[in-house]
Amino acid sequence: MEELAIFGGKPVRENKIFYGRQYIDQADVDAVAAVMTSDYITCGPKVKELEQHLCELTHAKYAVVVCNGTAALHLAALAAGFGEGDEVIVSSITFAASSNCVLYAGAKPVFADIDPETYNIDPASIRKLITPRTKAIVAVDFTGQAVELDEIREICKEHDLILIEDAAHAIGTKYKGQPVGSLADMTCFSFHPVKTVTGGEGGAITTNDEKLYRHLMRLRTHGITRDPEEMVHPTDALWYNEQVELGFNYRMTDFQAALLLSQLKKLPAFEQRRKEIHKRYNEAFDKMPELILQKEIPESDTTWHLYVLHLNLENLNCDRRQFFDALYAENTCPQVHYLPVYWHSYYEKLGYQKGLCPNAEKYYNEVMSIPLYYGLTDDDVEDVIHAVKKVVAYYTKLK
Numbered sequence: 001m002e003e004l005a006i007f008g009g010k011p012v013r014e015n016k017i018f019y020g021r022q023y024i025d026q027a028d029v030d031a032v033a034a035v036m037t038s039d040y041i042t043c044g045p046k047v048k049e050l051e052q053h054l055c056e057l058t059h060a061k062y063a064v065v066v067c068n069g070t071a072a073l074h075l076a077a078l079a080a081g082f083g084e085g086d087e088v089i090v091s092s093i094t095f096a097a098s099s100n101c102v103l104y105a106g107a108k109p110v111f112a113d114i115d116p117e118t119y120n121i122d123p124a125s126i127r128k129l130i131t132p133r134t135k136a137i138v139a140v141d142f143t144g145q146a147v148e149l150d151e152i153r154e155i156c157k158e159h160d161l162i163l164i165e166d167a168a169h170a171i172g173t174k175y176k177g178q179p180v181g182s183l184a185d186m187t188c189f190s191f192h193p194v195k196t197v198t199g200g201e202g203g204a205i206t207t208n209d210e211k212l213y214r215h216l217m218r219l220r221t222h223g224i225t226r227d228p229e230e231m232v233h234p235t236d237a238l239w240y241n242e243q244v245e246l247g248f249n250y251r252m253t254d255f256q257a258a259l260l261l262s263q264l265k266k267l268p269a270f271e272q273r274r275k276e277i278h279k280r281y282n283e284a285f286d287k288m289p290e291l292i293l294q295k296e297i298p299e300s301d302t303t304w305h306l307y308v309l310h311l312n313l314e315n316l317n318c319d320r321r322q323f324f325d326a327l328y329a330e331n332t333c334p335q336v337h338y339l340p341v342y343w344h345s346y347y348e349k350l351g352y353q354k355g356l357c358p359n360a361e362k363y364y365n366e367v368m369s370i371p372l373y374y375g376l377t378d379d380d381v382e383d384v385i386h387a388v389k390k391v392v393a394y395y396t397k398l399k
């Protein structure tokens with residue numbers, strides 16, 4: 001057997017690869033450079049063009065581009081009217097921003113458990129948590145796979161709830177043939193460098209609701225309006241604008257928008273490559289009794305953001321920490337997505353206790369995400385597979 005690098009053996013590869021990485025080509029660089037010397041470097045024509053493009057891509061009527069995905073979630077929470085006394089049901093396995101937005105708005109996040117096979121929010125868990133105070137659901141398309149939208153929308157209809165879809169992982173994904181972005185009351189995207197397309201930073205909210213759209217636009221710019229119909233003291237004076245509520249400066253620059261427009265041209269290629277790599281991993285790991293493959297629902301045509309390596313610890317002589325460290329030492333560096341949100345010490349201080357979501361907690365102890373991004377070569381992918389199999393072979397109980 002090959003000696004593991006962590007015990008002094010030769011690593012599978014010399015240089016490290018991480019779980020995600022942006023892909024920037026010369027066309028992206030040129031697109032950004034062109035904007036730098038133009039008339040508008042923020043809030044100009046590129047931002048408008050990006051919003052139009054996102055509408056075409058997602059089939060949503062409206063898109064509001066903002067400075068990052070967290071700002072998108074924050075504005076969605078405010079536009080949804082979250083406030084003191086409201087409860088909002090949130091996925092327990094997600095990036096903290098999905099539930100922080102509920103706190104920003106003064107409401108209370110209530111954590112739903114995950115489906116142990118898809119890792120997405122479990123509609124049965126949502127149903128158990130609904131109270132007269134429940135205002136909304138924040139559902140995350142985890143790893144890029146769409147949540148069970150039919151059932152979740154049904155729950156929202158029955159109980160008059162707002163659905164915010166956190167699609168930070170899921171640009172390009174389709175649910176029953178419809179692109180993510182037009183299927184919830186509001187859908188939030190992130191364009192951080194590890195996501196499928198990037199603007200350095202960036203985010204967007206898409207919606208089909210004109211009222212929500214106008215409100216989001218106003219909140220993006222300080223709560224200030226130029227539309228006399230929205231003013232308390234309308235006038236036809238050309239200089240006049242009026243702050244009618246407390247908003248923010250969450251604008252995106254035009255050079256970020258230009259980068260995103262250029263990136264979106266490559267989205268079909270990004271999607272295809274991510275699907276290819278995901279499929280190759282699945283082929284390599286299928287039927288290995290030490291590993292568990294993520295369940296795929298037939299409704300989701302998924303643009304994969306993450307590949308979850310799920311350990312079947314019953315058949316391994318190690319825990320997740322030992323496996324992670326061994327894989328890391330092979331220079332095929334994984335990351336864990338995610339700590340159950342309410343395990344963060346901040347949430348602990350707010351009074352959330354361990355044991356709330358048993359599936360999420362079990363999941364957290366068994367997983368890591370392995371490298372998945374457009375720029376990986378076939379050789380890189382084979383290195384990752386080699387490294388995983390090497391570590392599995394060392395720790396397997398089934399010798």
Ligand SMILES: *Cc1c(COP(=O)(O)O)cnc(C)c1O
Pocket residue numbers: 068069070071094095097098140166168169190191192201202203
């Ligand atoms: C990345 C991410 C966010 C936050 O996006 P930023 O652009 O980094 O602010 C929110 N939710 C999920 C699920 C994410 O992965």
